Amino acid sequence: MSATAQPMIRFRPYRMARLAGRSLAYCATLVPVALLALVTAPLGGAGAAVARWRALRTGLLGLPPTAAPGRRPGPVAVLGHALLSLLIGAVALLPLGVEVLMVLRGVLYGIVDRGPYDHSWGGPSRAGAWLAHFLVGLPMAAAALVALIGIATVHQRLTRRLDGERSPRWLLPTTLLMAVAGAVLFVAWTHQI
Numbered sequence: 362m363s364a365t366a367q368p369m370i371r372f373r374p375y376r377m378a379r380l381a382g383r384s385l386a387y388c389a390t391l392v393p394v395a396l397l398a399l400v401t402a403p404l405g406g407a408g409a410a411v412a413r414w415r416a417l418r419t420g421l422l423g424l425p426p427t428a429a430p431g432r433r434p435g436p437v438a439v440l441g442h443a444l445l446s447l448l449i450g451a452v453a454l455l456p457l458g459v460e461v462l463m464v465l466r467g468v469l470y471g472i473v474d475r476g477p478y479d480h481s482w483g484g485p486s487r488a489g490a491w492l493a494h495f496l497v498g499l500p501m502a503a504a505a506l507v508a509l510i511g512i513a514t515v516h517q518r519l520t521r522r523l524d525g526e527r528s529p530r531w532l533l534p535t536t537l538l539m540a541v542a543g544a545v546l547f548v549a550w551t552h553q554i
Contacts (some may be wrong), residue, residue: 386515395446410443411433414523463498467498472490515539
C-alpha cells in the first residue's frame with residue numbers, strides 16, 4: 362500500500378460518521394420545514410421557503426451552494442416540493458425512531474428496564490441483558506444511519522430542482538417508492554406490536 366493511500370483510509374470513518382450525523386440532523390428537520398413551507402408558500406413565502414431548503418442543504422449537509430439559480434420557483438412548485446418533502450420526512454421518521462430506540466433499549470437498557478431479566482436476551486443477569494440488547498441494536502442502528510444518508514441524498518437532489526437543475530428520471534419514482542415502502546413497513550410494524 363502506498364504512503365498516499367494511508368491517510369485516506371485513516372480519515373474515512375470520520376467522514377462517514379460526520380456524514381451520518383449531518384444526515385440525521387437533516388432528516389430530523391424535514392417534517393417541520395415542510396410543514397412550515399406548506400403554510401407560508403401560499404401566503405407569499407415561497408422565496409423564504411426555498412431559502413430554507415437551500416440553507417438546510419448547505420448548512421446541515423455541508424454541500425456547496427448551487428450555481429446561480431436558473432429560476433425562481435413559484436408557490437405551486439414550492440408546495441409540490443413541500444408535499445414531497447413531507448413524504449420523505451415521514452419516511453425518515455422510521456430510521457430516526459430506530460436511532461432513538463437504540464439509545465433507549467440498547468445504550469440505556471439497564472436503566473430503562475429494571476428487570477427481572479430471567480427471560481431477557483442475555484439474561485438472567487442485568488449486565489448480560491444490557492450487553493445483548495446493545496449488541497443486537499448496533500447493526501440496526503448502523504443500517505438506520507445508512508438509510509438516513511440515502512434519504513438525505515434523495516431529498517437534496519429534489520431540492521436542487523428548485524434551483525432549476527434537471528433531475529434524473531429515477532428521482533420521483535424513487536421518492537414515491539420510498540413513501541410506499543415506509544408506509545408498508547410502518548403498518549407491518551404496528552401489526553406486530
